[in-house]
Amino acid sequence: MRKIITALFLILFTASLQTAYADNVIPTASASAIKASPASSDYSRSYKTSSENLLYLLLAAINEHNYSIEEIQFKTGSVLFKAYQKEFLASIASKDGYNSFIKIIPTDNNYNFSPLLLQKLHNYLENNTGISFQKII
Numbered sequence: 001m002r003k004i005i006t007a008l009f010l011i012l013f014t015a016s017l018q019t020a021y022a023d024n025v026i027p028t029a030s031a032s033a034i035k036a037s038p039a040s041s042d043y044s045r046s047y048k049t050s051s052e053n054l055l056y057l058l059l060a061a062i063n064e065h066n067y068s069i070e071e072i073q074f075k076t077g078s079v080l081f082k083a084y085q086k087e088f089l090a091s092i093a094s095k096d097g098y099n100s101f102i103k104i105i106p107t108d109n110n111y112n113f114s115p116l117l118l119q120k121l122h123n124y125l126e127n128n129t130g131i132s133f134q135k136i137i
Contacts, residue, residue, distance in 0.1 A: 044103040051094035061124035
């Protein structure tokens with residue numbers, strides 16, 4: 001039974017890696033959407049899930065949209081990722097056992113980027129907060 005679970009996990013893991021190596025393509029949008037910076041409320045949001053669960057959901061969202069993960073800090077709850085030739089830092093903090101807070105900001109303090117990036121990540125997180133991750137081992 002353990003071999004079957006391990007085999008299924010490896011198959012799912014390798015299937016998810018296929019999308020991780022795809023090239024990032026800048027979405028075509030109007031010139032006004034690219035020049036407009038996101039609203040200040042888009043940078044940070046709170047979710048009704050644990051901080052550990054939110055970290056795993058964020059990693060899944062980054063992988064889903066083919067952004068590249070540069071660095072993960074599990075103790076501090078931060079993820080450095082690259083999207084559209086720009087690096088972003090996502091920080092996760094726990095309010096209490098059931099509520100968490102996420103903040104996504106560009107590392108170069110240049111806030112002139114498409115708001116679609118933040119909208120995609122937050123939409124994925126909102127739609128999947130009901131999913132909880134469990135340790136297999």
